Amino acid sequence: MAVFLTVISVLLLCQFIFTIWNMRQLPVLKPASFPPGEPISLSILIPARNEENRIEACLQSIVEQRLYPKELIVLDDHSTDQTRAMVERFAERYPWIRVKSGQPLKRGWLGKSYACSQLAEAAASDWLLFLDADVRLKKGAVESVYKQLCMQKTGMLSGFPEQKTGTFFEHLVVPMMMFTIGCHLPVKWVRKSKNPAFAAAHGGFIAIEKNCYHDIGGHEAIKDSLVDDMALARRVKEKGFPFTLASIHPFVYMRMYESGQEVWEGYRKNLFPGVNRSIALLSSVFCLYSLLYLVPVICFMIALFQLDVLSICLAILCYGLGVSIKAAIDTENGRTSAMAFLLPISILSLIAIGFASMKIGLKKEGYEWKGRRYE
Numbered sequence: 001m002a003v004f005l006t007v008i009s010v011l012l013l014c015q016f017i018f019t020i021w022n023m024r025q026l027p028v029l030k031p032a033s034f035p036p037g038e039p040i041s042l043s044i045l046i047p048a049r050n051e052e053n054r055i056e057a058c059l060q061s062i063v064e065q066r067l068y069p070k071e072l073i074v075l076d077d078h079s080t081d082q083t084r085a086m087v088e089r090f091a092e093r094y095p096w097i098r099v100k101s102g103q104p105l106k107r108g109w110l111g112k113s114y115a116c117s118q119l120a121e122a123a124a125s126d127w128l129l130f131l132d133a134d135v136r137l138k139k140g141a142v143e144s145v146y147k148q149l150c151m152q153k154t155g156m157l158s159g160f161p162e163q164k165t166g167t168f169f170e171h172l173v174v175p176m177m178m179f180t181i182g183c184h185l186p187v188k189w190v191r192k193s194k195n196p197a198f199a200a201a202h203g204g205f206i207a208i209e210k211n212c213y214h215d216i217g218g219h220e221a222i223k224d225s226l227v228d229d230m231a232l233a234r235r236v237k238e239k240g241f242p243f244t245l246a247s248i249h250p251f252v253y254m255r256m257y258e259s260g261q262e263v264w265e266g267y268r269k270n271l272f273p274g275v276n277r278s279i280a281l282l283s284s285v286f287c288l289y290s291l292l293y294l295v296p297v298i299c300f301m302i303a304l305f306q307l308d309v310l311s312i313c314l315a316i317l318c319y320g321l322g323v324s325i326k327a328a329i330d331t332e333n334g335r336t337s338a339m340a341f342l343l344p345i346s347i348l349s350l351i352a353i354g355f356a357s358m359k360i361g362l363k364k365e366g367y368e369w370k371g372r373r374y375e
Helices: 002-023 054-061 083-093 111-122 141-152 170-173 175-184 187-193 210-215 218-222 228-238 260-274 279-306 308-333 338-363
Strands: 044-050 072-076 097-101 129-131 135-137 156-157 204-207 243-246 252-254 367-369 371-374
Touching: 002 170, 002 175, 002 187, 002 279, 044 054, 044 111, 044 135, 044 141, 044 338, 054 072, 054 083, 072 083, 072 111, 083 097, 083 308, 097 111, 111 156, 111 218, 111 228, 129 141, 141 156, 141 204, 141 243, 156 228, 170 338, 175 218, 175 308, 175 338, 204 210, 204 228, 218 228, 228 243, 243 367, 260 338, 279 308, 308 338
Parallel strands: 044 072, 044 129, 072 097, 156 243
Antiparallel strands: 129 204, 135 252, 156 204, 367 371
16 A cells, blocks of 8 residues: 555655646736726627626626726626616716627527627627626726737637635535646646647636637637637637636636535536546546545545554645645635645545536436526
């Protein structure tokens, strides 16, 4: 057992070193300033379906910015609550805000992609910034984002907002999104390689230059993709446009889900489709996670029963390295590192959701989200 745990500890040490290096490759949005009143060619576009609990805070964070976009368009995607009324109240005070009624969902399209396509069609700026209704912008966000876009000139920019969490299950699972990115996706290759395999994006925050958007076919080219953000990023890289995955958490935050059930349903919808429905890839990742983060815990309990001091120490070392990896990623993304100590439980939760996602995908039962069913 001691030899086995030694091998795992070496693997974890290598993973720790890679993760520290990898997270430092993320470009960080820097504070910026523009002359007062200078117009910027940026359209903020927000698809909204029954978002009365979120949309007001989102819009408020935008109107409190020092620099306004050229326009802000909210697409009311057949909401049955007060979403539209809330947006209209903002539109009365700010003439650059307007609400657009969504058209009936076309056959072959998924809801969000169709909403974003309609928004892009209505936009009049050089840059399109797609935001989810649960995204909040901190002071100076628009200047910082626009500075990066001006430097980039074309292509696409995305990043992972700081994730606010409330319930225990949110604390366990939501940060695992960045854990996976930090551990496995070479961020440097995301920026430099033209290979679409090295792509990552967050659908809650996507900025794309309008000509680039049309050249890649817009959302129509990915109309049936459940993981639309990743599909769009891959299209951008396939067509040779620049793509930047940036650290945006100093300026952008969100709470993706507000209950354990929403976390389960949201991740279940995305996990299996997110690996292109590959049983081999998803199973391989979960086997690796089990080996690195769950097996040492099991070995510790066995060694404790057998009074094997060397194995106990090595198991503790493995656990400590795993916690250190998770803590480093959490800290880098503006989160507390306290929940890193529960990494084995987070891994178990992720595996459970992953296999539930795979089961639905293989049985073609359809994923449910916001009142719609997706195949």
